Amino acid sequence: MYPETKRSTMVLGATTAAAAHEKVYKKSGEPIVVEVKPVPLASGDAEDEIAPLQEGNEPPPDGGLRAWMVVFGAFCSSFTTFGYINAWGVFQAFYEQNILRNEPGSTIAWIGSVQYSLLFLPGLIVGRLFDLGYFRVNLIWASLLLVLSIILVPECKVYWHFVLCQGFATGIAAGTIFGPCIAIVTQWFNKRRGLALGLFTTGSAAGGTVIPITVRTLLPRIGFPWTMRVLGLIVAVVQLMAILTLKRRTPPGQTSSGGFLSFGCFKSAPYSVYCLSTFTVFLGFYTLLTYxxxxxxxxxxxxxxxxxxxxxxxxxSGLGRIFAGLVADRYGALNVMIPLTAICGFMTYAWPFAKTEGQLIAICIIYGFCTGSYAALIPGPVIPMGDLKQVGHRIGIMLTLLAFGGLLGPPVSGRVYSVYGLKPMGFFAGSMILFGVTLMCVARVLLSRKK
Structure with a gap:
């Protein structure tokens, strides 16, 4: 029989954000040997939003009340950010016919383009801040700014007022909220990640459906100022639910050797080509919705x-997001994105040739389904391309590049429309989407070779 072994536990104080693990062995006639290995916990902006270290080292739970509450919170944030911005087409038409009727449509489109681009552009910064633990404080101040920017829109009188308020303020607030929500969802799901991301991005479809109907219903009854105030109230209530339910699972990572911002992820050829594909797709992605x-x-x-x-x-698009999430878990994100995004490009080609209400409705349904599938799975291929603790940074870089496509796409399409007509605009936007699909195919081949 071996002599009795005694085990003791030594834990350093929580205020030092450290824990200790030790092994104590005792042999007959020999002194006690203690091995202590301190494991530091990186500090964040709030200790209560960081789950225990042991939980962060375990595989994602892929379900459970806490995980699905996080998905619900992310859904709410997607509703108030992506959903509100997806409704821009209604404001574009209203401004062209009323408040900004003296401005060209392509000029007005810059307001929506600034929103679209800033939804993704801050990703490089806020994604890195998320990795370092700064999430909740950013979520709160951005939520306040989002609500404020909405209720101040009726006070805008000239074009540049709308650019600052509904363009820059709304875009910055939405971008600060949206990107980290993607990273949070990925922390809680692995095998069911596609479904979780699909349900999360369904919020944008819900917002993009509810908000245009709300605007169209309220405008003739209570006028534009009160319509925007009602929207501000809706966004405030929904975003409050997001603040109460969103919570990260793993502890923050450390700053990489490259400093606060590191671009070492571009050493991966599949990642680089995939990022370029998102930029190209978004040059044509929002043209149909805008016009x-x-x-x-x-x-x-x-x-x-x-x-x-x-x-x-x-x-x-809401149906497309759920469908893509379910199918991607089985067949892979890129395998689902490539054919559905190609159909999106073909629908953009077909749109200018629609002459009846039924034809336009059919195109909008097919286009919405396919764009929803693509939008739901955008972060999917990026997640396994590196350390999970750096996922916010990788997603942030991708979203930043994508943002420039969203910024340039609608105004350039509008310029093509004003100079050459509707059919050339559809051809330009559809070609950009299909070129992006080609790049996705290249990324898919490179990824398979790497494996």
Missing amino acids: VTTTATSLGLPENISFYFVAISNAS
Whole structure:
């Protein structure tokens, strides 16, 4: 029989953010040997939002009440950020016909483009801050700024007021909230990650459906100022639910050897090509959503019908997001994204040739389904391309590059429309999407070779 072995536990104080693990062995006639290995915990902006270290070292739970509450909170944030910005087509048409009717449509489109781009552009900074533990404080101040920017829109009188308020303020607030939500969801799910991301991004479809209908219903009844105040109240309530339910699972990572911002991830060829593909796709991605209401009105369709095309497309995208999430867990994100995004490009080609209400509705449904699938899975291929504790940084870089495509796409398309007409605009936007699909295929081949 071996002599009795005594085990003791030594834990350093929580205020020093450290723990100790030790092994104590005792042999007959020999002194006690103690081995202590301190494990530091990186400090964040709030201790209560960091789960225990042991939990962070375990595989994601892939379910459970806490995990699904996080998905619900992310859904709410997607509703108030991506969903509100997806409704821009309604505001584009309203401004062209009312407040900013003296401005060209391509000029007005810059307001929406600034929103789209800033939804992703801050990702490089906020993603790195998320990795270092700064999440909740950013979530709170950005939520306040988002609500404030919405209720101040009616006070805008000239074009540059709208650019600052509904463009920059809304975009910065939404971008600070949206990117880290992707990283949080990935911390709680692995095998069911596609489904979780699909449900999370369904919030944008819900917001993009509810908000245009709300605006269209309230405008003739209570006017533009009070319509925006009601929207501000809706966003405030939904975003409060997000603040109460979002919580990170793993402890923050450490600053990489490259400093606060590191671009070492571009050493990976699949990652680099994939990032370039997102930029290219987004050069044409939002063109249909931005201009479908305006072009439908120009075809002679009733205004009360034209306003609902954005809502129809966004509602369909919700189904696409759920479908993509379910299928991607089985077949892989890129394998699902490539064919569905290609269909999105073909629908953009077909859009200018639609002449009737039924044809436009059919195109919006198919287009919305496919764009929803793509949007739901954008971060999917990036997640396994490195350490999970650095996922916020990798996603942030990708979102920043993607943002420039979202910034340039609608105004350039609008310029093509004003100079050459609707069909060349559809050809330009559809070609950009299909070129992005080609790059995704290249990334897929490079990734398979790497494995």
